[in-house]
Amino acid sequence: MRTMRSPVVAGVDGSESSLRAVDWAANEAVLHGAPLRLVYASLWQRYEGAALGTRLSRPDGRVMAENIVGSTAERVRRGAPDLQVTTDVPQEEAVSALLREGEDALALVVGSRGRGGIAGLLLGSVSLAVASRARCPAFVVRGDKAGLEAAHGRIALGVGDADPPDPTAVRFAFTEAELRRCGLDVVRAWRCPSHETSDHPLMTGDPALYHEERASAVLDEALATAEQDHPDVRVRRVTTEGPAHKVLLERAAVADLLVVGARRRESRVGMQLGRVAHTALHHAACPVAVVPRSGPPESSGGTAP
Template sequence: MTIPLVAGVDGSEASLEAVDWAADEAVRHGVPLHLLHAAPRDHEVSDVIAHASERAVKGAPTVRLSSEVLHDDAASALVDKGRNAFALVLGSRGLGDLAGMLLGSVSLAVAARADCPVVVVRGAAEHRNSRFNTVVVGVEEGEGSGTAVQFALREAQVRRCRLVAVHAWSAPLGALTTPQAPSWYALEAHRRSPAQVLDDALRTSQEQYPDARVGRRVINGPARQALLEAASEADLLVVGARRRQGHLGLQLGLTNHALLHHAPCPIAVVPRI
């Protein structure tokens, strides 16, 4: 049995935009779409599921669709479903969130706790509707980005678009020849190492997705800024996330926490194994 793509719905416009995105994504990957609405027992739910189902089928007539209502806390219900899901798809803000919030509390909690990839659908329609033909993935030094790179390569191959792998780095203090200007030769020596980070991260995974077109981008500067700039012309931003203890923002890491709040396009948070 094929595991489904699960989309959380609550009747908000953001969740309906997530349903649109999830329906297209399910068809792209040939997996079923399962709509989940979690609410207290005294909450009216029939219209929420019916409206979301109609919207999914209207946007993607061939999608294989199922739905479910659970009387449970939304974040807990979604995290539980994520244990056997292709991915979880959520809107950026729910009905219960304050209008000024950049990211809803449920989306943040699920992104921090889920065992499967979590996609938070955000940004303007041109980003949500795949107008840029580009997926961006953030790559860190070490082996921690492997699952994110695999996810991003699969997305790029299925979408038949290009993948831009971004690695941000900072020149060490020893590379400075004066307090004002870095030595070009010293920076070039350190730049080779970041470039190798990208090569190492892509080498093994790229063999599994030979049709994916991959570009590399090494940027001297903060990862948050580099990824936000790259995502400004992307349909999807993919990042890896460790599972830490503590406050939700710290569990995700400060960079990922900022990206979830400010990314101009849908963002996928992929747990590291």
């Protein structure tokens, strides 16, 4: 009996941002040999009120949603005729529906802004919530059409300060680079605290060199297994002094995809991402993949990216 592969799930709402996300999701599904599922979640019945009971035909909101998801599916089939595409129009709040779909998905893909968004503003609330809470990798497709079509041939992976390094995002990035046949820049930012000098009892020689060597050692540890499993991936190690969120934004400007691992932090307002992932989602010049790290959520005082 043939086993059904987990789908790539894309959120659809008819906006230009979501159409770019669907194009990305279709390509991702083709690369992985997976089906594509398009989901338009809407609480249209909430806004049509009592009129629902007086109409014999389907409510206007549902008709609009079905038309949008249907035309989007046709768009996908024209570009990838062999790709299996399914659609759904659940009567549900968008975040809840997408997170539920993500329980069994290979990945979730959303645009950076919804239909009500204005170009150039920060990340939309649905996209941020999905990226923060999804149990599978979540792509937020940032960048305009021209930027997405300008291939750099590289993926950037940020390696944070988890000890030991979590391998989940590393494996994900290597797999993406292998499927896309592109290079992989693995980035580790380091800082030399201003109070550290060569007279520090734990320092021998240049403190900056000490921190840079530590950063290189972290990369060696994080990449050891993945490099053996993916020998054809061209890896470039990058150790750079500076705040991690700024360093990654600079690398994202010359990458086709930025991958960040994210251990969720539990706070009074629910699950939140660390500063590095949050900044990348709001400001990166390319699509961002947020890959859930293994293990339970950290407390709000944690330092996870």
